[in-house]
Each structure stands twice: as structure tokens, then as C-alpha cells.
Amino acid sequence: MRCSSCESHLSQYIERTLPPLRARAVATHLRTCEACEALHRRLRNVDGLLHTASTFDLHDEFTKTIMAHVSELPPTRPRRRLWLPAAGMYLVCAWIVLALAYAFMGPDQRYESGALLAAVGPALTPVALAIRSFWPIAPIAVPIVVAILIVDAALLAAIFLFYRAIRPRLVAAVTTRESA
Numbered sequence: 001m002r003c004s005s006c007e008s009h010l011s012q013y014i015e016r017t018l019p020p021l022r023a024r025a026v027a028t029h030l031r032t033c034e035a036c037e038a039l040h041r042r043l044r045n046v047d048g049l050l051h052t053a054s055t056f057d058l059h060d061e062f063t064k065t066i067m068a069h070v071s072e073l074p075p076t077r078p079r080r081r082l083w084l085p086a087a088g089m090y091l092v093c094a095w096i097v098l099a100l101a102y103a104f105m106g107p108d109q110r111y112e113s114g115a116l117l118a119a120v121g122p123a124l125t126p127v128a129l130a131i132r133s134f135w136p137i138a139p140i141a142v143p144i145v146v147a148i149l150i151v152d153a154a155l156l157a158a159i160f161l162f163y164r165a166i167r168p169r170l171v172a173a174v175t176t177r178e179s180a
Contacts, residue, residue: 001025001026010036010039010040011043013040084159084163088156092152098145
């Protein structure tokens, strides 16, 4: 018997609810495995403490009192969505890498499509291949791409500002109106 199998049967073994064949296999394993026997002793101690523990007499309004205290606690904050800033940073970094690759190419290299592939490296090869297909219109496309980058960055900043500053204020205003 493996330790993982023995550990999953220890609580039933202590309660004596295992079938006899399985109980013998667990007992045999406990005699040969020091780690499982130590866990068995700890579980027996916990089980003994649970059986000897005294019960508390709770007053009739116990649940109501606890729920009143819980309702007075401040509301929990929702989990932060970390994918949005990561996606924004990826987008900005990708555009910056492409702009830098284009900027550092010499004037004579800018019109050679193979130079762009060498400049951006193998990590951005699919992007460079897409740019290569549009290379004849590159002098027109580059300013448009830079404008799109600026608009993308502005939209990401606006979304970030909305979720960090404006949305909590709106939620607070709505909840105070509803409670009034």
C-alpha cells in the first residue's frame, strides 16, 4: 500500500469503518511506515480531543448577533483584474519595439523588406511578415500605425483611470442613493 492511499483511509481506520481486508492493509503499512504512523498518532490525538471536548450552550440570539456583526463589517474589495494592465503593457511594448526597429534602420534600409525582418528578430517574425506584405504602402502606414498606438495608449489609460478612480466613486454614490 502506498502512503497516499494509506493517508486517505486513516480517518476511517481510526473510526473502525474500513472493511476488514483494507483495515489489515492499513495496519500493515502503519507498522512499516514511520511517517504514516506519526500521522496516525496525531489523528488519534485530535479524534480523542474532539470526543472529550465539552459543548457550549449558545444563547437563542447567537446567529442573529453574529449576522448583525457581519453586516456591520466593511464590504470586501473585488479581486483586481491583473490581465488588463498586462495586456496593455504587451500592446504598448509591441508597438514600441516595432517603432524602434523602424527608427534605427538607415534610410536606405527602410525600403528593403528583409532589413525589417532582421531588425525585429525571430520573436516578432509573424509581425514582420505581416508588415512585409504591406511594405509598398509603408511610408503611409507608419504614421497611421503611430497614431493608432497613441489612441490605444490613451484608451488604456482612460480605462485604467475609470476603474481606479471614477468607478469606485460611482458605486459609492449609487449605494448611498439606494440606502437613503
